[in-house]
Every structure is written in structure tokens, then in C-alpha cells.
Amino acid sequence: MRAVVQRVTSASVVVDGQTVGAVDEPGLLVLVGVTHTDTAAEARRLAAKLWGLRVLHGEKSCSDVSAPLLVISQFTLYGDARKGRRPTWQAAAPGPVAEPLVEAVVEELRALGAHVETGSFGADMKVSLVNDGPITLIVDV
DSSP: OEEEEEEEEEEEEEETTEEEEEEOSSEEEEEEEOBTTOOHHHHHHHHHHHHHOOOBGGGBOHHHHTOOEEEEEOGGGGOBOSSSSSOBOTTBOOHHHHHHHHHHHHHHHHHTTOOEEEOOTTSOEEEEEEEEEEEEEEEEO
């Protein structure tokens, strides 16, 4: 699994003109991509890493300060643009494989005590954020 993690002061995701998920206080926006070999074990490891990642102000984690997370599925994280001008998406897991694993990340975060907002899997989403720092990390598990 791969995640792009951004420290934000606020973030939201809109689908068909409706806000489906938002964080209105400092926390993390997490874009999650799934590849073919990922399992529930990677979902658990990613959730634990996100919950404990010390990138908030004062080297705090979401678990330290109860900061919210906005988690959005993002198959394009496994895009490959090394050849030509058109990326391929062959490394991205198909929806029936990816969706339950993204949901597993969300459920594991919630089980750890996190407040988690989400996007809508497979939807055309409009994501807005105020990147704080800016801090942006790529996390692979």
C-alpha cells in the first residue's frame, strides 16, 4: 500500500456538489493507493503508521493530540509514467480488491481511536486542502 500524507489545517472532499468528508482542524489528509499484492496486514500496518506518524506541530502524532484524518482512495498513486506521455495504471489494484483494503485502513484507524472522514470510492472527487508547512510524505508499507 502507498499513501501520500499531507499535514493540513483543513481539508475537504466534494462529490457531485456535496461535501462528503471534511476536517476543519489541524490533522492529516491521506491519499491511499492499493496494488495487487496488498492484504489486510498492509492495511493494518498503514493505519498504525498514520496514527502514530509524528509530523504534526511539536513532533506530535494524530494519536497524541486526537487530530482527525481525511482518507481518500487514490489509484493513481500506482501510475507509471516512466515511458511515453501517457501513464499506465497496471500496478493499481482493481476496485473490487482495492475498496475493501482502503476501508480496512479506515476501520483500523477508527479502532485505534481516530476520527476519520472519507471520500467516496471510485467517485469523481474534488479535494481541497490547506497544506500546513507544507509537509507532504510518501509512505509505503
